[in-house]
Amino acid sequence: xxxxSLSNRMQAILDNKQQIKHMEKGRxxxxxxxxxxxxxxxxxxxxxxxxxxxxxRELTIRISSKNDLVGETVLFSQNPKYMMNAKMMEDxxxxxxxxxxxxxxIASDSHLAVEMMTWxxxxxxxxxxxxxxxxxxxxxxxxxxxxxxxxxxxxxEAEDGKIINLPFTNQELANFCGTSREVVNRMLAQLRKxxxxxxxxxxxxxxxxxxxxxxxxxxxCPIEICTID
Numbered sequence: 001x002x003x004x005s006l007s008n009r010m011q012a013i014l015d016n017k018q019q020i021k022h023m024e025k026g027r028x029x030x031x032x033x034x035x036x037x038x039x040x041x042x043x044x045x046x047x048x049x050x051x052x053x054x055x056x057r058e059l060t061i062r063i064s065s066k067n068d069l070v071g072e073t074v075l076f077s078q079n080p081k082y083m084m085n086a087k088m089m090e091d092x093x094x095x096x097x098x099x100x101x102x103x104x105x106i107a108s109d110s111h112l113a114v115e116m117m118t119w120x121x122x123x124x125x126x127x128x129x130x131x132x133x134x135x136x137x138x139x140x141x142x143x144x145x146x147x148x149x150x151x152x153x154x155x156x157e158a159e160d161g162k163i164i165n166l167p168f169t170n171q172e173l174a175n176f177c178g179t180s181r182e183v184v185n186r187m188l189a190q191l192r193k194x195x196x197x198x199x200x201x202x203x204x205x206x207x208x209x210x211x212x213x214x215x216x217x218x219x220x221c222p223i224e225i226c227t228i229d
Contacts, residue, residue, distance in 0.1 A: 019096045029070060029086040029094065036080040038096050039071040045092015050085050050175065059178040061127070063089065063153070063229050072120060074099055075106075125225050134178070137216050142177035143187050144212045147197070149228040151206050160198070160207055167202035176228070 020043070023029070029040050032051060040047075047064045061084060064070050074080035080099070106113045133145040147164075155162040174184040191197045196208045206212070213220075 020093060021096055022093050023088045023091070025088050025090050027088045029088070030082045032082050032085050034082055036071060036074040036082045037099050039069055039074065039099060039102060040086065041095040041097055042066055042068050042070065043093040043095060045094070046089040047092070047094075048085075048087045048089050050087070051083070052085070053178060057178055057180075058175045060172070060175040061130075062123075065229055068229065069097075069119070070094075072123070076103060122225065125221075126227065129219075129221055129225060133216050139177055139179045139183055140187065141216045142179070143173070143184060144216050146173065146176040146228070147204065147206060148209070148212055148218075149226055150204075151209075152223050153227045153229050155206070158205060161205045162209070163203055163205045165203065168204075169202075 023045065029047065030036065030038075042064055044066055047068075047070055048060055049062050049064055049070060050058050050060045052058055064086075070086045071082060071084075073083045106116055130142075130145065130149075133141040137144075150164045150166070150168075151162045154166045155164050170184045170188065171181045173188075174181045177184070188197070188199070192199065194208075194211070196206070196211045198205045198207060212218075
């Protein structure tokens with residue numbers, strides 16, 4: 001379990017079997033701007049959390065997985081609406097948690113309250129780091145930092161570098177950066193030409209981390225902050 005994931009204390013409020021839902025790949029847990037009364041605790045599977053920007057492009061905010069909570073921005077808000085979309089990236093199982101019930105549990109359980117604040121703080125730090133790269137270094141910074149974060153979340157060491165073990169289409173990579181597939185195509189081609197990455201069977205291997213880090217003025221954040229989840 002990721003050390004910044006929520007622990008099994010969340011199981012204390014999951015005593016109703018009807019709260020468990022099995023979700024197929026491509027199904028949405030919720031859509032942005034719709035009224036919100038529930039949050040979702042991921043038992044297994046991966047969930048893409050994204051937002052549609054004003055010009056219609058999709059920006060992927062994070063990939064949530066086992067022991068993560070999705071929909072957390074509605075907690076302790078009046079007349080809440082979801083701020084993001086949440087879509088299953090693969091078949092999985094989630095627990096549906098009443099917003100009201102979770103708020104009551106947090107208010108009465110100091111240990112859970114501290115755990116939630118720690119987790120929410122980590123999510124905020126991750127988002128700040130991502131937006132810093134996007135604002136200071138544009139599309140290139142967003143893309144290079146996305147590659148680093150994906151490798152930290154899903155990478156394994158190989159003889160020539162680090163393989164990102166989840167295959168992504170170029171459009172999916174573009175969604176992490178709020179840019180177009182064509183822009184990502186060009187950046188990938190340039191990185192391959194410079195021997196910074198290699199691609200085989202849809203999986204990217206990063207060969208030169210130093211190049212990516214130098215290009216975005218990497219601040220060497222703790223690895224638990226520099227992730228895509």
